[in-house]
Amino acid sequence: MSQTVDRALSILPLLAEGPADLGRVADRLGVHKSTALRLLRTLHEHGLVYRQSDQRYRLGARLFALAQEAVENLDIREIAHPHLVRLNEECGHTVHLAVYEENEVLYIDKVESRYPVRMYSRIGKPVAITVAAVAKLLLADLPEAERRALADKLDYPLYTPRSTPNAPAFLKELERVREQGWATDLGGHEESINCVGAPVRGTDGRVVAAMSVSAPNVVVTGDELLTLLPLVRRTAEAISREYSGRTTP
Amino acid sequence: MSQTVDRALSILPLLAEGPADLGRVADRLGVHKSTALRLLRTLHEHGLVYRQSDQRYRLGARLFALAQEAVENLDIREIAHPHLVRLNEECGHTVHLAVYEENEVLYIDKVESRYPVRMYSRIGKPVAITVAAVAKLLLADLPEAERRALADKLDYPLYTPRSTPNAPAFLKELERVREQGWATDLGGHEESINCVGAPVRGTDGRVVAAMSVSAPNVVVTGDELLTLLPLVRRTAEAISREYSGRTTP
DNA sequence: AGGTGAATTGCGATATCTGCAACGGTCATT
DNA sequence: AATGACCGTTGCAGATATCGCAATTCACCT
Known part of the structure; x- marks a missing residue:
């Protein structure tokens, strides 16, 4: 060095x-x-x-x-973008795309809600890694050892009473996410905001990115948001299919 | 080095x-x-x-x-943000804030239009320097020599027939902007998009940032957008006042 | 297996970087 | 107005970290 x-x-x-x-x-x-x-x-x-x-x-x-140029050149982002837009048109809420890299999860694309109440986030901003639905999806797919090591290193800030409190709880949640193939964040980051997310997978089945739909309680309740799950999963799968038939990851 | x-x-x-x-x-x-x-x-x-x-x-x-942290630490941005939001609430259009630095103009904040038709731009993206209203405002305030030197170095891409065609035209436009204290971009970057902007000044009267309101023709005509000029200027002045009573630039 | 192409490592020569000390400018103080 | 303190800047000679080479390992493909 x-x-x-x-x-x-x-x-x-x-x-x-x-x-x-x-x-x-x-x-x-x-x-x-x-x-x-x-x-x-x-x-x-x-x-x-x-x-x-x-x-x-x-x-x-x-x-x-x-940073700008770099983020625009990510191939996943390029492929996913039109899908995210379509999803946004269908449900109206904010749509995010995120990737994991070196102990951080970060948003690489975002389509804003069509409702006036918006969620604060920004492309390039590191995600609240212990609570965000996209973070759970990305970490759940890490090799066991790495996942464990990372979970130990993290801080667990109590953004709200529903935030993930500590490493064991986080690992348990990741296990669940891993099995069910989708994730939520119900008021874990901001009291009134819920998210539902699904993973984007590469050819080999590994998770290469994650997407989510977010909406505040004042627009739809958590339960209502969950009804969007099939749509979110279908979108993620569509992106996965398109991504798998393409350039090297 | x-x-x-x-x-x-x-x-x-x-x-x-x-x-x-x-x-x-x-x-x-x-x-x-x-x-x-x-x-x-x-x-x-x-x-x-x-x-x-x-x-x-x-x-x-x-x-x-x-990049994220850096942009969030700019004091102008912090001070200006609430003003930009208020302006957006009053007029509904996209509001931008930009600064000049080392031969580049770049957006450092943005509040999105509430109308469904949106303009493409992103924080951190270098501005189309020869046509954007904010760029004209920032460059118009440079010392004569520097302005001249910069104008010579620039490219003048013809985004549309109304784009600034060359250095002399640009310098003349800058002179005008300098005198009138506000600037426009009427379809110079994208055929159907117009902007009106005003400068934010520091204690010493130097332009430290510039803001603008942008809207596509389909929402309001250029003339209608111009009626917002007083509101834009008042906002810019309010930011200037607040900024002048603060930390060193 | 063999072979190609790429990434990686150890090593000696040397160009590069470092810290020092002296200089110059600016601002505040007396 | 003059002095002094402070900070940024420059030139230099010695120290050392860096460079390119050549050899090695690794992975992949035929």
Whole structure:
């Protein structure tokens, strides 16, 4: 592993906390100011950090552009998108698509609800991994050992009284999800919001992505939302079929 | 500038185009495969690149998370958001907020239209800089020399017959925007979409951000949209006032 | 099995990076 | 107005981390 690059990259999460000046960056990195300066310069040339008018550094614009381009080039996303739109047209609610990667689950696509009350979420935002329906679907498919290890490492924030409280409960829930082939989040993240989700599978049957439909209680009750389950599963299966007949995962 | 870091960072835009294997990365970088490998490894450890099951590399999850955190930490965005929401509630159309940074203009916030017909755009996506109302507002405030230099460097794609055709026309338009203190895009980007925008200013009067309201012809005509101008300007001024009484830009 | 293609590892030469110390600019203080 | 403190910046020489090579391992296909 390259030391220089390692140091340079360590600057990014540091700046994600908020703008910092040269001295602060050097201190946090444990290197001389001149060293930090050169690293920051290089990051700057690539547009990854931006120098604001007060000379402090913060994360730069190209970072967004990169993330943007990357997310648009994911083949699952490309294939799934029209299906998500159609589902949204049929049920009217917010539709999400998410993938698992290196201990994180993140939304890679979203079709907004047609109802005025909307759920807060954003593409690229890490998902509330212990409660979201899509997270359960993706984690349920991990190899036993990895699943267990991950469950132990996670925090279990009590967003609501219905949030998954701890690792054993989470593992049990994952087991259930694994067997039934679909998942829900009934007020586990936000008190008044429910979700139903289903997995997208690749050729080999492994789960490559997960999708869900979300709606607030004021629009439909949890039970009503569950009636959409067959539709959600059919959509997920349609995406799976199309994805399996295509490019390498 | 650091060579190693420079090379490592050059990998990112390369992967943004799509997944690539080690050999391809090494070739594009013009270095030996072993070198490319070590760089990729380092990027991997920081979560910036991900290794998919076919061993090819693509951009990783942490990149999205970083971009996400970065955008949420912009103070202008935080201050402006409630104002944008209120404006959206009053007029129903899509509202955008954008900033200028290093030769790019990009959306940093968006409140979606309440009408079923929506405009395509996404937070983090670079704006069509030669035609968008927000871009005109931001560039019009640059120092003369910089504005001129930038105008020369830009491409002027003809999205529609009403797109800004070349640098002189653009500079003239910027001059006008500068004087009148607001800007429009009437079908310059997409034939059927119009926008009206106004600048957000900091304490010193410099433009720090720009906002706009966009709507397709099928919902309101360009003239009707113009009647919203006073409301848009009032909103921009309200944001400016609140922003001026705050943290350093 | 054999063979191709790719990724990976160990190693020595050397280009690259590091930390120091001195410089220059800016802002606040007296 | 002058002084001083602070921060960012630059040039340099020594230290060392990096580079490319060549050999090895691995996986896949014929």
